Amino acid sequence: MGASAWDYYVPYREDLGAALEELRHRVFLAGEYYWVGGGDWLPEEERRPRPSSLDELWADEWTQHSGTHSILDVFHVQREDEEPEICAVQSVTAEEARKATGTERLTRDHVPAIRHLARERGYGRCAVLHDDHGTPQEIYFWGWSGD
Incomplete structure (x- = not known):
């Protein structure tokens, strides 16, 4: 199948992990993820209902192998000083933001200029996006995952 790109905007919270x-x-x-157990490639009688919990989802061997092609494939936000870790999200640093856009206060208009910062499968990025007055408004999460 190959990896899939995903992205989401959420209201701003100071706690990125939350x-x-x-x-x-x-x-x-919402079921907005790839569920290998219910894939169209399976005969109808072999399809399984979606899991009732994240624990049940990740207990599935096929999910462990192929992922969900969504934000569910990343589990926590890393600190800026940590080495990139698979299945984690890293915030865009001030230096990365300046280099990509010329400013540290990113807005939705800057998203096309920072998308390249998530370039490896299994890793996510996030950026706080500001309004025209410099007030944080939302968080943009994006990345590539799945197999």
């Missing part, structure tokens, strides 16, 4: 957890919960409950 924002990620809320987003993951919303995506799971």
